[in-house]
Amino acid sequence: MAATIRILGIDPGLQFTGYGLIEKSGVALAYVASGRVRSVDTEPLPARLSTILAGLAEVIAKYAPVEVAVEEVFVNVNPRTTLLLGQARGACISAAVLANLPVAEYTAMQVKQAVVGNGHAKKEQVQEMVKRLLKLPGAPSADAADALACAICHAHGGLGLGAIPTRGRRVKRGRLS
Secondary structure, three states: OOOEEEEEEEEOOOOEEEEEEEEEEOOEEEEEEEEEEEOOOOOOHHHHHHHHHHHHHHHHHHHOOOEEEEEOOOOOOOHHHHHHHHHHHHHHHHHHHHOOOOEEEEOHHHHHHHHOOOOOOOHHHHHHHHHHHOOOOOOOOHHHHHHHHHHHHHHOOOOHHHHOOOOOOOEEOOEEO
């Protein structure tokens, strides 16, 4: 019997930080929990980062994951927004590091490729595939779905659907050659 691994996926955000926990046993994936940590817009930045850190520390203490997967920050048009999102991401990583958990990082494109099979998938497609892969009764919120998708990406080794072996054949324009 394969060992069960509990993975925490995190979708960093300054206002809403999504989290999702799954268990991997062999190739089977099972939903554990998901949600989001919300910081208050009117608070100063250090207080908002503290809220994210404390909220994720609480999630880690409650669900005891053994690995953490965090989505990397993409560069926005507005450098200030990118910087603020990077600080939120730092609070997320700090929560994992303070709990002595290993942290893996994935780009949004890697996560979408692993879950949907298309690195440019829309949020609704990610939500639907997360719902199907984890056999959920309904689609999770966008923040939770992104976090669960990050955990799924990690569970699949971060390789996505592109890791499916083709037995030495090349795939060219949708055909085996």
